[in-house]
Amino acid sequence: MKKLLAVVLTLAMLLSLAACAKTEPQASETPAETPAATEAPATEPAAEPEPEPEAPKLTPAYSVEGFETVDADGNRITTGRDATAATAMATASKYEVSQVGAEIMQKGGNAVDAAVAMGFALGVCEPFTSGLGGGGLCTIHTASGENYFIDFREVAPAAATLDLYLDAEGKSNGGTVKGGLASGVPGEVAGMLYLLENYGSGKLTRQEVMEPAIRIATEGFTVSQYCANAIADAYEKALEFPEMQEVYWNELGLPYETGDVIVNPGLAKALQKIADEGRDGFYKGEIAQAVVDTLTKYGGVMTTEDLANYEVMVHEPVTGSYRGYQVISSPPPSSGGTHLIEILNILENFDVGALKINSADYIHLFAETFKLSYADRAQYMADTAFADVPLTGLTSKEYAKERAALIDLSVAKEPVDFGDPTLFEHTDTTHYSVADAEGNCVAITKTINYYFGSGVMVGGWGFMMNNQMDDFSTDPESVNKIEPGKKPLSSMSPTVVLKEDGSPFMVLGTPGGARIFASVAQVISRVIDHDIPLHDAICIPKIWNNGPKNNLQYEVALKGYEDYAVTDETLQTLVDMGHGEIKTAASGAVQAIEFLEDGSLYGTADPRQDGKAVGF
Numbered sequence: 001m002k003k004l005l006a007v008v009l010t011l012a013m014l015l016s017l018a019a020c021a022k023t024e025p026q027a028s029e030t031p032a033e034t035p036a037a038t039e040a041p042a043t044e045p046a047a048e049p050e051p052e053p054e055a056p057k058l059t060p061a062y063s064v065e066g067f068e069t070v071d072a073d074g075n076r077i078t079t080g081r082d083a084t085a086a087t088a089m090a091t092a093s094k095y096e097v098s099q100v101g102a103e104i105m106q107k108g109g110n111a112v113d114a115a116v117a118m119g120f121a122l123g124v125c126e127p128f129t130s131g132l133g134g135g136g137l138c139t140i141h142t143a144s145g146e147n148y149f150i151d152f153r154e155v156a157p158a159a160a161t162l163d164l165y166l167d168a169e170g171k172s173n174g175g176t177v178k179g180g181l182a183s184g185v186p187g188e189v190a191g192m193l194y195l196l197e198n199y200g201s202g203k204l205t206r207q208e209v210m211e212p213a214i215r216i217a218t219e220g221f222t223v224s225q226y227c228a229n230a231i232a233d234a235y236e237k238a239l240e241f242p243e244m245q246e247v248y249w250n251e252l253g254l255p256y257e258t259g260d261v262i263v264n265p266g267l268a269k270a271l272q273k274i275a276d277e278g279r280d281g282f283y284k285g286e287i288a289q290a291v292v293d294t295l296t297k298y299g300g301v302m303t304t305e306d307l308a309n310y311e312v313m314v315h316e317p318v319t320g321s322y323r324g325y326q327v328i329s330s331p332p333p334s335s336g337g338t339h340l341i342e343i344l345n346i347l348e349n350f351d352v353g354a355l356k357i358n359s360a361d362y363i364h365l366f367a368e369t370f371k372l373s374y375a376d377r378a379q380y381m382a383d384t385a386f387a388d389v390p391l392t393g394l395t396s397k398e399y400a401k402e403r404a405a406l407i408d409l410s411v412a413k414e415p416v417d418f419g420d421p422t423l424f425e426h427t428d429t430t431h432y433s434v435a436d437a438e439g440n441c442v443a444i445t446k447t448i449n450y451y452f453g454s455g456v457m458v459g460g461w462g463f464m465m466n467n468q469m470d471d472f473s474t475d476p477e478s479v480n481k482i483e484p485g486k487k488p489l490s491s492m493s494p495t496v497v498l499k500e501d502g503s504p505f506m507v508l509g510t511p512g513g514a515r516i517f518a519s520v521a522q523v524i525s526r527v528i529d530h531d532i533p534l535h536d537a538i539c540i541p542k543i544w545n546n547g548p549k550n551n552l553q554y555e556v557a558l559k560g561y562e563d564y565a566v567t568d569e570t571l572q573t574l575v576d577m578g579h580g581e582i583k584t585a586a587s588g589a590v591q592a593i594e595f596l597e598d599g600s601l602y603g604t605a606d607p608r609q610d611g612k613a614v615g616f
């Protein structure tokens with residue numbers, strides 16, 4: 001806190017100095033060759049030194065001119081985020097990245113080519129959520145009707161045994177959160193390249209697909225207010241792991257601010273090396289050695305063998321249905337898709353459409369449904385290579401009927417608490433959705449876990465290492481306990497919803513830690529049960545029950561969505577129903593695409609972050 005205060009004071013001081021400096025004429029305002037300069041009164045002292053020319057302002061690779069995310073009062077702007085187009089659509093939590101996706105598809109690439117280009121680009125211009133040091137999950141629905149699930153989630157290093165993460169009393173020593181031990185072996189590079197090689201159009205080279213990301217790293221991106229806040233919030237992290245300062249602090253040694261342009265030459269070099277050499281450019285040689293050296297410096301145990309051995313996995317996606325629509329989403333190592341389907345299956349037993357969104361009855365039904373689902377998650381969910389997960393049961397309609405019968409519509413129950421799902425609570429990931437002219441749909445959620453991950457930046461190469469080890473439990477009894485070679489339990493739920501006839505309906509997903517699948521369920525239900533337009537379904541405040549207990553949370557309404565706010569009266573009714581202490585909490589940014597009846601594509605980005613859809 002003290003350090004923060006010190007930096008605020010320093011910042012204020014430097015800002016006032018900078019403001020004084022700015023009152024001096026700018027080089028561009030008084031060019032020597034203008035008549036005004038030559039006509040200067042002769043009485044002026046000739047020896048007056050010329051003002052120092054200011055460094056030219058960097059022009060970022062992609063313009064976000066005119067795209068405002070926050071109004072003058074600090075409210076997130078909910079309009080101007082969507083697009084309707086005839087052919088293809090890309091939507092990410094950064095406008096620049098949606099532009100990248102559209103550009104790649106305009107060049108003849110398919111949705112997968114675009115998704116790979118967008119993935120690399122997001123790592124550059126939204127560096128606090130995902131990047132080369134992280135991993136992710138991808139759901140693909142192809143134009144020919146096949147579904148694939150690509151798992152490039154991080155994996156625990158071979159030497160990462162549980163005891164390394166425990167103190168003398170057997171409690172967590174914090175090693176999963178920051179520093180060298182916190183990182184799983186990153187899967188992002190292998191995943192992106194696997195997608196390109198196996199599902200890309202084959203029309204664009206690796207270099208062509210990676211070029212936008214390299215360009216953004218070289219020429220820079222504009223810092224949004226959201227990004228500036230993330231950098232400022234990571235101030236302590238950057239003090240502890242100074243490599244971070246190389247990229248995210250300016251030449252005065254202060255965090256970059258809104259409107260600044262950040263370049264990352266180290267990351268441009270790393271991306272170029274990957275473009276030139278493929279996955280070996282990252283998992284072997286110089287970069288791999290730098291990853292291991294940096295993690296070792298901060299107490300890590302990852303080896304070059306761990307990196308060289310990293311493998312992408314392809315799984316069957318989990319599938320289910322909701323009121324006739326088909327739902328395709330993530331299997332383990334994510335809990336997301338399974339519990340999304342369990343939630344929707346439970347909700348199907350109720351007339352959700354008859355309940356006013358965010359009324360007490362509505363919130364109660366969702367809260368009780370979430371509790372049942374999170375109780376199952378805590379008990380059963382983990383990497384299926386290490387645990388038997390009853391996937392068929394968890395996603396069956398009959399099982400959901402039994403679970404639904406446990407819900408009392410007037411009283412909040414307190415189901416058995418199997419674990420501590422609060423371990424997974426944060427909103428620090430990124431989701432993007434793409435659809436192309438042929439009808440291929442790609443949903444990708446990817447992450448370095450917390451904002452700026454473990455805090456460890458791989459020096460000279462400009463990327464942050466994840467702290468995905470924190471998605472494990474340090475409880476030796478947990479099915480999701482740390483084990484070498486195991487994947488930590490995720491909640492990421494990249495999802496495709498199909499109509500009854502099998503044609504695509506929606507592509508969606510969100511960050512939000514353990515809230516993810518509960519948020520996705522609410523958006524799907526609002527569109528299907530209440531016929532709410534997709535953008536509104538995303539913007540309307542969401543609720544969450546934080547685990548199997550009565551820990552209800554709700555969002556404060558965004559400006560323009562006050563009609564759907566959870567009112568004081570509703571809160572009182574919920575307390576009377578037994579929901580106990582109710583808190584507010586933010587939810588993650590959903591990026592979604594809908595296939596409209598007239599054949600066009602509607603894309604939208606969540607105003608909670610910096611996204612805007614782009615189509616053509």
Ligand code: GLU
Pocket residue numbers: 426427428429430447449450468471489490491492510511512513514516
């Ligand atoms: N690491 C989390 C997961 O895999 C995602 C974190 C987040 O969304 O912020 O579920």
